[in-house]
Structure formats: C-alpha cells, structure tokens
Amino acid sequence: MVEGALYTDWEAIYQDNVVKVYRLMFARVGNRPDAEDLTSEVFVKSLPNLTLPLPVIQVHAYINVAIRSVLADHWRRHYGAPLADVEVENIVQPNDVTPSAEGSGRAGRILALLPDRSRAILELRFLRGCSIKEAAREMGVSPGNAKILQYRALRLAADVGQRMLS
Amino acid sequence: MRCRVDRIAAFVDDLVHNRRPCRFKASPEEMVALRAAAELASVRPGADRPDRQFVEHVYASINFTVRRTFP
Numbered sequence: 001m002v003e004g005a006l007y008t009d010w011e012a013i014y015q016d017n018v019v020k021v022y023r024l025m026f027a028r029v030g031n032r033p034d035a036e037d038l039t040s041e042v043f044v045k046s047l048p049n050l051t052l053p054l055p056v057i058q059v060h061a062y063i064n065v066a067i068r069s070v071l072a073d074h075w076r077r078h079y080g081a082p083l084a085d086v087e088v089e090n091i092v093q094p095n096d097v098t099p100s101a102e103g104s105g106r107a108g109r110i111l112a113l114l115p116d117r118s119r120a121i122l123e124l125r126f127l128r129g130c131s132i133k134e135a136a137r138e139m140g141v142s143p144g145n146a147k148i149l150q151y152r153a154l155r156l157a158a159d160v161g162q163r164m165l166s
Numbered sequence: 167m168r169c170r171v172d173r174i175a176a177f178v179d180d181l182v183h184n185r186r187p188c189r190f191k192a193s194p195e196e197m198v199a200l201r202a203a204a205e206l207a208s209v210r211p212g213a214d215r216p217d218r219q220f221v222e223h224v225y226a227s228i229n230f231t232v233r234r235t236f237p
Contacts, residue, residue: 010232011225018221026214030207033186039216040224048231079200080191107209110202126206129182132175147171150178151199158202 006053013050013059014043021067027107028071038074042066106164113160118153121146174199181207 007013021042026035046066050059075081107126111119117139124135136146173190180187181203192200208214 010228014225014228018224019216022216022221023208023214027205027208028201030181030204031187032184032217035214036216036220039220040227043224044227044231047228048235075197078189079197081197107206110206111209122206125178125182126203126209129210131182132179147175151171151174154174154178154199154202154206155195157206158198161202161205 005056007056007059008053010047010050010052013047013063017060017063018043021063024067025071029074034074038070041070045070106161109164110157110160113164114153114156117149118156121149122153122157125150170196174203178203184213 018039022035022039025038025042026032029035029038042063046062050062054062072081111122111127114122121135121139124130124138125132130138132146132150133143135150136143139146139149141149170193173188173192174196177187177200
C-alpha cells in the first residue's frame with residue numbers, strides 16, 4: 001500500500017477488499033452461506049456511508065470495525081456468545097485487511113501441531129470430508145467415540161490456535 | 167457431555183458439507199470448539215475462495231443502494 005494513498009470511489013474499495021473480507025469471514029465461520037451473508041453485510045452497510053475521498057488506511061480501519069461488529073453480532077445472535085468474548089478475537093491488523101491468504105495456512109499449521117489422533121480425526125473430517133461414521137471406521141473406534149475424540153481435538157486445536165497468537 | 171459432543175458433531179457435519187450450520191445456545195466450552203471448527207474448515211484447498219456470482223451480486227446491491235442514496 002502506498003503511504004497517503006486515497007480511495008476516491010466505492011468501486012475500488014469493493015474490488016480491492018471483497019475477496020480478503022470474504023476469506024476472513026470464511027476463516028471465522030467456516031461455511032459459504034454465512035461467509036457470504038456476513039461479507040455482504042459488511043459492504044452493504046459500510047460503503048454507502050463513506051464520504052470519499054478517504055485515505056486507504058482509514059477505509060481499512062472502517063472495514064475492520066464493520067467486520068468486528070458483524071462477526072460479534074453473528075456469534076451472539078446464533079450461539080449466544082457474550083459480546084466481549086467476540087471482541088477479543090484477533091481479526092486483522094489496523095492497516096492490513098489481508099488475513100486470509102492466512103486462512104488455510106493457519107488452519108494447516110494448527111493441525112500440524114496437534115497430537116496424532118487429534119490431527120487424524122480432524123483431517124479426516126475437514127480435509128477429506130469424511131462423515132463421522134467413515135472417520136470412526138478409519139480410526140477403528142465407534143461413531144460415539146469418534147464424536148468425543150473430535151470434540152476433544154477441537155478443544156486442543158483452539159488451545160494451539162490461541163498459543164499461536166500469543 | 168453426550169449432548170455437547172452431538173451438537174458439535176452436527177455443527178462439523180454442516181461445515182464439511184458447506185451448509186449453513188445448526189444454531190443453538192452454546193456453552194463457553196462449546197463456543198471454543200465451534201470457533202476452532204470454523205477456522206479448520208478453511209484447511210480444504212480453495213474452500214475460502216468466493217463464488218464469482220456472489221461477488222457480482224453484492225456489487226450490484228451496493229451499486230443500487232449508492233445510486234438511490236446519491237442520485
């Protein structure tokens with residue numbers, strides 16, 4: 001980004017940022033329908049209200065605020081997450097809306113740091129798209145135990161992800 | 167515990183099939199697992215690439231709103 005650069009029209013803001021915002025949303029909600037709704041919400045709500053021209057850095061800061069707000073609202077409305085819980089998420093750096101070339105890379109690094117069985121169940125599910133029954137068969141456990149293994153693996157993955165941020 | 171692992175398993179099933187996931191009031195422990203699952207869903211190559219039609223549709227929506235607000 002060129003220091004002091006300006007956005008003079010909303011089309012440029014949209015074209016420069018829509019893919020980055022979508023990827024960031026996908027990395028936070030993990031599915032296409034929600035990622036599309038939330039991305040749309042960020043732009044439809046924020047862009048018409050910007051008074052242009054504005055410095056690029058200021059537009060990115062504005063988009064970051066919108067992302068935080070939209071995500072917080074999503075987790076609160078659908079899963080009852082307390083607002084403060086969402087606000088501590090590390091979304092993007094103030095002048096960088098490029099988290100998620102990161103998305104898949106970070107997820108892969110988290111998997112790589114897990115103990116073998118935890119990594120195996122999560123790879124079967126997320127990477128190979130196995131059902132819980134198929135994953136259970138591959139792991140040599142009952143479907144009930146595969147669910148427990150998966151739940152514990154996700155908690156471990158959350159710990160690993162947290163440690164990677166700190 | 168059983169109820170909790172079933173809910174998380176159903177959530178992961180939805181992510182694996184790229185469906186809008188089930189909604190429920192999650193405990194703080196479940197919330198940790200839900201967010202980890204959401205993040206791991208982007209591990210599939212290309213999973214986080216937006217659909218071109220979606221990008222164009224949102225562009226058209228904003229265009230409509232902007233033109234109506236600032237004719």
